[in-house]
Amino acid sequence: MTRDTLSVWAPAASHVDVLVTRIDPAGTQPTTAPDRHAMSAGEGGWWTWPRPDDATLDYSFSIDGGEPRPDPRSAWLPHGVHGPSRTFDEAAHAWTDGDWRGTREGRGVLGGVVYELHIGTFTPEGTFDAAIAHLGHLVDLGIDVVEVMPVAAFGGTHGWGYDGVAPYAVQQAYGGPAAFQRFVDACHGQGLGVCLDVVYNHLGPTGNYLADFGPYFTDTHSTPWGPAVNLDADGSREVRRWVVDNALRWFRDFHVDALRLDAVHELRDESQPHILAQLSDETASLAEELGRPLDLIAESDLNDAIMVTPTSEGGRGMTAQWDDxxxxxxxxxxxxxxxxxxxxxxxxxxxxxxxxxxxxxxxxxxxxxxxxxxxxxxxxxxxxxxxDRETRSGHQFLAYLQTHDQVGNRATGDRISDQVSPGQQAVGAALYLLSPFTAMVFMGEEWRASTPFAFFTSFDEDWLADAVRSGRRAEFAAHGWNEADVPDPQDPATRANSVLDWQEPYAPGHNEMLHFYRQLIRVRRTQPDVASGDLRATSVRFDEDARWMVLSRGAVHVVANFAGRSQLVPFEGEVEHVLASWARAPIVDGTGVLLDGHDVAVLRTR
Structure with missing residues (x-):
C-alpha cells in the first residue's frame, strides 16, 4: 500500500472488492455501510484501488464475494483483529532523533546490556506512553537496549504477544502504531536502543485470515502450531517478501535498532538462500543506507553457530542469538x-x-x-x-538469568527470587553480567521483584478461552501441580498480578539488589577485560564439593560462594581493588577470599 493506493496480494481470486469508510479528523466514522469498490487485477496476483485523497480510511477486502477481511499488511487495527484495517501515515511522526547513530554510539547490540520488557505489564496502564515515564530507571541501571516483547495485534486486549495475527500492526491496547513511534523516539532521546521481538514462524488462533488471501501456509512442513509459514513452496516468493518487508519496515519507519526473531528453528525453509540469510543481507543493505547499525537476534534451539556465521561464509548472518x-x-x-x-x-x-x-x-x-x-x-x-572459540566472540550469544519464557512458562510464573536467597541471585547475576557474553536482564529482576510473570490471555471466544485454560492446567497437572494452583490465563487478575510494582525498587529487600545490579553493570562498562567478548581470555575454577567458583576475565575475577556457609575460597594474586560485593566487603589474604554463605565479590588484581 502507498499513500495513494490500496493493494493486496490474492493470487487465486477472480475478483476482489475493497470496502471503505472515511474517518473524520476526530477519529470517528459514520454509521452508514462502507462503500464497496472493485479492485483492479495486476501482475503477480496483486490487486489495487486508487485512494481518492490522503484521507484516513477504514478498509477491508472481500475475496470473490466473501466476508470482509483486514489487510494482511495492516498497519493499524483500532477495532481489533476481526475488524477493518485503518490507514496509517508512517511519515507523520515528527522524529527528534536526527542525531541518533545507533545503539551504543554505532557499536550495535553486541557486548551491551539488553533489558527485556513486556509493555502490557511494565506499568499498570500497559501502554507505550506510560512506559516512557520509566526510561530513566533503565538509564540509571546502565541498560543499552530495550527489548520489547511482541506488539503485533492479537486477539483480546492482554496477552504475551506471541499469538499475534497481524505482524504489521501494533496492538491497539498498547497505544497503536503512533504510540510505538513515540516510544522509540523517547528511548533514543535517552540513549537507549530499541529491539522489537517479532514472530514469523506462526500466527495466533483467532483473527488469522491469511489463508483467505493466498498460500501463506504450506503442508510441506509442520510446526508445533500446525502447517508452516510458506517459505519454499508454490507462492512463497510473495510470502517471503511479506516477512522481509515487515522486518525492514520496523527499521525504516519506526527507527527500531534490532529485531529479536522468535524460534527461528521453526522457520522451515529448504530453499536458497534461507529466509534468514535473505533477511540478513537485506538488513545489511538498509543499515548502509540509513547510516546506523541494524541488528538481528535469533532465538534458536539448534545450538549451532551457523546462526551467527556471515552469509558470505554460508551462515544465516544473525548478529547474535539467545543462549538457553x-x-x-x-x-x-x-x-x-x-x-x-x-x-x-x-x-x-x-x-x-x-x-x-x-x-x-x-x-x-x-x-x-x-x-x-x-x-x-x-x-x-x-x-x-x-x-570455535578462536573465531566466535562471546558477544554473539545472549546470557541471562531469567526471560519471559523461563519465568512465564513455569506453572505460577514465579521468578528466580521466589526460589533462591538474595545472595544466590547475586551470585547468578554477577556470573552472567560479567561473562564474555552480551547480557540480558528481565524486567523487575534487577530489584528482585515480588510480582510474578504468569501466562495470561484475554480471548473473546469462549471455546478458545476454555481450550487455553484447560490445556494450561492439564500440562502442569501432568507434572504434579494441583490444577487449582495454576493461575487461570483468562482471569484478568492473572495479568494484573503480573504488573510490576514501581514502589519496590525503593523498598528494603529490593533496593539492595538494584544497587548491586548497578554496580555490576558499571564494572562491565568500565573494565576493558570484562567488556571483551574474547572467550579465550575467560577461565573458570571451581570446587564441586565445596561449591565455590571463580570466573576470571583478565585482571577481573568473580569470586562466588554457592554454599550456604561461609568459607575461604582459594585465590592467588594481589588484589588492587574490590569492584563490587554483595553481603559485605570480602576479607582477602594471601591464600584466599573469605565470603559469607551465598555471597559474591568482584576483584581486580594488579
Whole structure:
C-alpha cells in the first residue's frame, strides 16, 4: 500500500472488492455501510484501488464475494483483529532523533546490556506512553537496549504477544502504531536502543485470515502450531517478501535498532538462500543506507553457530542469538532443580557423565553451549555443534538469568527470587553480567521483584478461552501441580498480578539488589577485560564439593560462594581493588577470599 493506493496480494481470486469508510479528523466514522469498490487485477496476483485523497480510511477486502477481511499488511487495527484495517501515515511522526547513530554510539547490540520488557505489564496502564515515564530507571541501571516483547495485534486486549495475527500492526491496547513511534523516539532521546521481538514462524488462533488471501501456509512442513509459514513452496516468493518487508519496515519507519526473531528453528525453509540469510543481507543493505547499525537476534534451539556465521561464509548472518544453555546451567546450579530439560545441566547424564552442576556451568561460561554435539537426554539424540572459540566472540550469544519464557512458562510464573536467597541471585547475576557474553536482564529482576510473570490471555471466544485454560492446567497437572494452583490465563487478575510494582525498587529487600545490579553493570562498562567478548581470555575454577567458583576475565575475577556457609575460597594474586560485593566487603589474604554463605565479590588484581 502507498499513500495513494490500496493493494493486496490474492493470487487465486477472480475478483476482489475493497470496502471503505472515511474517518473524520476526530477519529470517528459514520454509521452508514462502507462503500464497496472493485479492485483492479495486476501482475503477480496483486490487486489495487486508487485512494481518492490522503484521507484516513477504514478498509477491508472481500475475496470473490466473501466476508470482509483486514489487510494482511495492516498497519493499524483500532477495532481489533476481526475488524477493518485503518490507514496509517508512517511519515507523520515528527522524529527528534536526527542525531541518533545507533545503539551504543554505532557499536550495535553486541557486548551491551539488553533489558527485556513486556509493555502490557511494565506499568499498570500497559501502554507505550506510560512506559516512557520509566526510561530513566533503565538509564540509571546502565541498560543499552530495550527489548520489547511482541506488539503485533492479537486477539483480546492482554496477552504475551506471541499469538499475534497481524505482524504489521501494533496492538491497539498498547497505544497503536503512533504510540510505538513515540516510544522509540523517547528511548533514543535517552540513549537507549530499541529491539522489537517479532514472530514469523506462526500466527495466533483467532483473527488469522491469511489463508483467505493466498498460500501463506504450506503442508510441506509442520510446526508445533500446525502447517508452516510458506517459505519454499508454490507462492512463497510473495510470502517471503511479506516477512522481509515487515522486518525492514520496523527499521525504516519506526527507527527500531534490532529485531529479536522468535524460534527461528521453526522457520522451515529448504530453499536458497534461507529466509534468514535473505533477511540478513537485506538488513545489511538498509543499515548502509540509513547510516546506523541494524541488528538481528535469533532465538534458536539448534545450538549451532551457523546462526551467527556471515552469509558470505554460508551462515544465516544473525548478529547474535539467545543462549538457553547458559540460563539452564545457572538455574540448576542455583536452585538444584533437575526435572525435564534441566536434567543434563545437573550432570551425571550421558550429556555430562563425570561432573556436577558447577562443572556444567563452567563449560557454558567458557564454551557457550553444553549441548555441542553431545547427547541431549531431554531430546533423546545428539544435539548442537561445537563452538570455535578462536573465531566466535562471546558477544554473539545472549546470557541471562531469567526471560519471559523461563519465568512465564513455569506453572505460577514465579521468578528466580521466589526460589533462591538474595545472595544466590547475586551470585547468578554477577556470573552472567560479567561473562564474555552480551547480557540480558528481565524486567523487575534487577530489584528482585515480588510480582510474578504468569501466562495470561484475554480471548473473546469462549471455546478458545476454555481450550487455553484447560490445556494450561492439564500440562502442569501432568507434572504434579494441583490444577487449582495454576493461575487461570483468562482471569484478568492473572495479568494484573503480573504488573510490576514501581514502589519496590525503593523498598528494603529490593533496593539492595538494584544497587548491586548497578554496580555490576558499571564494572562491565568500565573494565576493558570484562567488556571483551574474547572467550579465550575467560577461565573458570571451581570446587564441586565445596561449591565455590571463580570466573576470571583478565585482571577481573568473580569470586562466588554457592554454599550456604561461609568459607575461604582459594585465590592467588594481589588484589588492587574490590569492584563490587554483595553481603559485605570480602576479607582477602594471601591464600584466599573469605565470603559469607551465598555471597559474591568482584576483584581486580594488579
Amino acid at each position: 544453555d547458559i540460563h539452564h546451567a545457572l538455574h540448576v546450579a542455583l536452585t538444584g532443580e533437575d526435572q525435564g530439560y534441566y536434567a543434563d545441566f545437573a550432570g551425571g547424564t550421558e550429556a555430562w557423565p563425570d561432573g556436577g552442576p558447577l562443572s556444567v556451568l563452567a563449560k557454558t561460561l567458557t564454551d557457550a553451549f553444553l549441548h555441542d554435539g553431545r547427547m541431549s537426554t531431554f531430546r533423546g539424540r545428539e544435539w548442537g555443534a561445537p563452538l
